[in-house]
Amino acid sequence: MRVCTDLMPEEFCGYHPMERYNWEGSKRRDLHEAFNWNYDASQDPDFPDSSIPPTDMWPKDSPQFKAALCAYQTALISLARKLTRIFALALHLPENAFDDFVQRPEAGMRIIRYPEQVASRDDQTGIGSHTDVECFTIVTADSAGLEVLSKAGQWIQVAPVKGAFVVNIADCFMRQTNDFFVSTIHRVINENGKERYSAPFFWGFNRDTVLQPVPTCVSDQNPNKYPVMTAGEYYTWRTRAQKQL
Ligand SMILES: O=C(O)CCC(=O)C(=O)O
Ligand SMILES: [Fe+2]
Numbered sequence: 001m002r003v004c005t006d007l008m009p010e011e012f013c014g015y016h017p018m019e020r021y022n023w024e025g026s027k028r029r030d031l032h033e034a035f036n037w038n039y040d041a042s043q044d045p046d047f048p049d050s051s052i053p054p055t056d057m058w059p060k061d062s063p064q065f066k067a068a069l070c071a072y073q074t075a076l077i078s079l080a081r082k083l084t085r086i087f088a089l090a091l092h093l094p095e096n097a098f099d100d101f102v103q104r105p106e107a108g109m110r111i112i113r114y115p116e117q118v119a120s121r122d123d124q125t126g127i128g129s130h131t132d133v134e135c136f137t138i139v140t141a142d143s144a145g146l147e148v149l150s151k152a153g154q155w156i157q158v159a160p161v162k163g164a165f166v167v168n169i170a171d172c173f174m175r176q177t178n179d180f181f182v183s184t185i186h187r188v189i190n191e192n193g194k195e196r197y198s199a200p201f202f203w204g205f206n207r208d209t210v211l212q213p214v215p216t217c218v219s220d221q222n223p224n225k226y227p228v229m230t231a232g233e234y235y236t237w238r239t240r241a242q243k244q245l
Contacts, residue, residue, distance in 0.1 A: 134170045147188070
């Protein structure tokens with residue numbers, strides 16, 4: 001297929017076929033199919049720039065599909081910039097501390113279809129246990145199925161609330177805050193008796209941002225735990241690894 005994600009090993013965009021991955025090492029492969037697309041600077045609501053070529057993995061025969069999904073992504077970019085300021089305040093930083101890091105953000109999205117799962121939850125997941133790569137993820141879903149792992153090691157079902165988003169911390173934020181923010185370990189098992197759809201939006205810093213720990217999260221007593229690299233290097237490393245599972 002022309003838009004299959006395998007054509008771009010270092011990017012997560014494009015079509016991900018059904019039962020392509022096995023992120024938890026289950027007996028059967030993960031029961032979902034998905035379409036991912038990247039940030040496109042020309043669609044940025046705050047800093048539009050048509051001179052930066054986007055990664056184009058869109059199907060050519062359905063312009064409405066692209067238009068509808070990009071409109072939703074554009075609205076979420078504005079929301080995510082606001083949330084980034086709230087996270088900065090939560091870290092006792094000035095609210096604009098991260099503004100420069102989200103001018104050309106990692107802001108990819110995906111839509112996922114999970115068929116009804118018939119196999120037992122011991123043998124299969126819809127998407128196996130994992131953490132997301134960027135700073136945080138905003139998830140919309142039409143029905144239950146998402147589960148998050150509590151600190152006590154219990155899987156907790158996240159019932160969707162009408163009109164509300166689920167926001168999960170992801171690994172770049174965990175690294176930058178030296179584990180002050182903790183990534184949400186999560187998975188999906190669709191036992192709804194019908195197919196499930198979701199649309200996660202992954203928000204992270206510009207690929208050239210150096211992921212240094214934020215100053216309020218390191219000290220002599222609490223030194224930085226992570227090797228320093230750019231957000232782009234981290235993203236590429238994780239994408240390659242995730243695609244091999
Ligand atoms: O479908 C969901 O609710 C979550 C999907 C997810 O975790 C992901 O795509 O990374
Ligand atoms: Fe996820």
